[in-house]
Amino acid sequence: MEPKDDNLSAMCKPAAGEAGKTGDWRDATPVIDPSKCIASVKNRPACYLCWLYCPDGIVTAGIPVKIDLEYCKGCGICAEECPAKAITMVIRKEEKK
Amino acid sequence: MSHVEIMTGNQAAAWAARLCKVQVISAYPITPSTPVTETISQWVERGEMKTEYIRVESEHSVMTVCVSASTVGARTFTATSSHGLLYMHEQLHWAAGSRLPIVLCCVNRAVGAPWSISNDQQDSIAQRDTGWIQIYCRDNQEILDSVIQAYRIAEQVYCPVMVCFDGFILSHTMMPVEVPDDELVCRFLPPYKPHTILSPEDPRNINPVIFPWQRRDVEGVLRDGYMDMRWKLQHALERARDVIVETGLEYAEQFGRDHGGMLWTYRAKDADVLLAAMGSLATEATTAVDILREEGIRAGMVGIRVYRPFPREEVREAFKKIPAIVVFEKDISYGYEGALSADIKAALYGTGLKGAGS
Numbered sequence: 001m002e003p004k005d006d007n008l009s010a011m012c013k014p015a016a017g018e019a020g021k022t023g024d025w026r027d028a029t030p031v032i033d034p035s036k037c038i039a040s041v042k043n044r045p046a047c048y049l050c051w052l053y054c055p056d057g058i059v060t061a062g063i064p065v066k067i068d069l070e071y072c073k074g075c076g077i078c079a080e081e082c083p084a085k086a087i088t089m090v091i092r093k094e095e096k097k
Numbered sequence: 098m099s100h101v102e103i104m105t106g107n108q109a110a111a112w113a114a115r116l117c118k119v120q121v122i123s124a125y126p127i128t129p130s131t132p133v134t135e136t137i138s139q140w141v142e143r144g145e146m147k148t149e150y151i152r153v154e155s156e157h158s159v160m161t162v163c164v165s166a167s168t169v170g171a172r173t174f175t176a177t178s179s180h181g182l183l184y185m186h187e188q189l190h191w192a193a194g195s196r197l198p199i200v201l202c203c204v205n206r207a208v209g210a211p212w213s214i215s216n217d218q219q220d221s222i223a224q225r226d227t228g229w230i231q232i233y234c235r236d237n238q239e240i241l242d243s244v245i246q247a248y249r250i251a252e253q254v255y256c257p258v259m260v261c262f263d264g265f266i267l268s269h270t271m272m273p274v275e276v277p278d279d280e281l282v283c284r285f286l287p288p289y290k291p292h293t294i295l296s297p298e299d300p301r302n303i304n305p306v307i308f309p310w311q312r313r314d315v316e317g318v319l320r321d322g323y324m325d326m327r328w329k330l331q332h333a334l335e336r337a338r339d340v341i342v343e344t345g346l347e348y349a350e351q352f353g354r355d356h357g358g359m360l361w362t363y364r365a366k367d368a369d370v371l372l373a374a375m376g377s378l379a380t381e382a383t384t385a386v387d388i389l390r391e392e393g394i395r396a397g398m399v400g401i402r403v404y405r406p407f408p409r410e411e412v413r414e415a416f417k418k419i420p421a422i423v424v425f426e427k428d429i430s431y432g433y434e435g436a437l438s439a440d441i442k443a444a445l446y447g448t449g450l451k452g453a454g455s
Contacts, residue, residue: 005321008196008255008292008329010307015315019306 026074028089036086050078106267109237110202111136113244116282120171123151123162129264130204133176156181160188167197170291179206193228198251206264216264217427231404233375234262237272254337263377334406359408368397370421412444
C-alpha cells in the first residue's frame, strides 16, 4: 500500500530536493573553464565568488569548483560575477527542446 | 457564575475572546471594530486577561501574526472591518490554506470609494472565496455564543472562522447579554491541538512550493499536489456543516441557547411568502413578518446564519413548496446581483421549483 500524505497543509522535511530536481528548469548551463578559474589556476582555495553568489547554494568551493546540475536552475549569476570570466552559459541542443 | 450584563456587540465579542482564553491577539484599529480589541487591551493591561497582545502597523501584518501564532499552537483572535479586512485578503487565503483555526470578528462596514462608515456586508462577502467559514449574527448574545462555538468548530475541522456582525446596529448598540461561567466554557472548549507540531527536534518546511502533480518527497512519501490540497480544503468546508450543526446543538444543551445551526426559520411553516436575510437584517425582517401577518399576508422568515459553507440542503428544505421568496441583503456582486440571492437560486437548481426569476 502506498504511504499516504495525511498532512492537512503542504509541508515537508527540509532537505535537498524537497521541491524536486530543479535542474530541469534550466535553459542555459554554466560551463567552467579551469584554465581561467582562479582556484584551479592557483591550485589553492581562492575567489569562490560563484559559490558566494549562487542563490541555490549548489556550487561546491573546491579544486576544481563544481556545480550540481541536478539543481542548477541556470540563472547565470555565477557567470556574471566571475572576475576571471571563467564561466560561460551554454545553451545545449538537448536543452533547447 | 454566569451573569447578565448590558453591553455592545463589540464588548460581547471581547468577552467571548476572554472566555475562550485566547493566547495571542493581534489587531489594528478600524471603525467600527476598534472597541473589540480596545476592550481586550484594557483587560490585558490590567492583568485581567493573560494574552500576548501584539501591536503591528497594518491589518496585513495582523493576519500574518495570527497565522504564525496559530501555526505554533496558540489560540488566536483578531477583529477588523471593511478596508482592514480587505487589506488582510491575501493573508486570509494563507490562513485557510495552512488550515489554521483562527477566529476573526468582522464588524461589517461599507467599502470605499467613497468613504463610508455605515453598515453593509460588502466587506465580508468580498472574502467569500478565501476558504473561511462565515457566521452572521443576529444580536449581541449570538455574537458571544458564536465566537465560543467558532473556536470549537475551527479547531475540529482546522479551518478559520469569520464571525460577522453588523457595524453600529450591533457593534455599538447595547443589549442584555448573558456571560457564561468560565468553567462551563472551559468544559465546552478543550485546548487547541495544532495539526502539526513544530519543534527543532523535528524540523518542517511549511507551505513549500507545490506542483500541480503529486510528487515523492526525499523520504519516498508521495506528497499531495496543488489540486489535492484544494480538494482537502473544499472537503473540510463541506464536512464543517455537520460539525457546525452538532456544535450548535451541544451548545444549546450546555448553555441553554440555540441560535440554529446553518439557518433558522420564523413563522415559516404555513407561509405563502418567505423572506431571507443574514445578520441584523434578518432580526429586523422578523418584525416585518409580524406586520405583514397583521395585514393578512402569510409571511415567514429564513435567516441564513452560516454563509460558508453554504446551507444548500437546508435552503432546499426551507424553500420547497413556497410560491414566493424575497431576499434582502447588504451586498452586491457588481454586474450580476446580490451574492446571497444568487447562492439561494443556485441551491434550488434542479429541485424543479417554479418561478426562479429574480
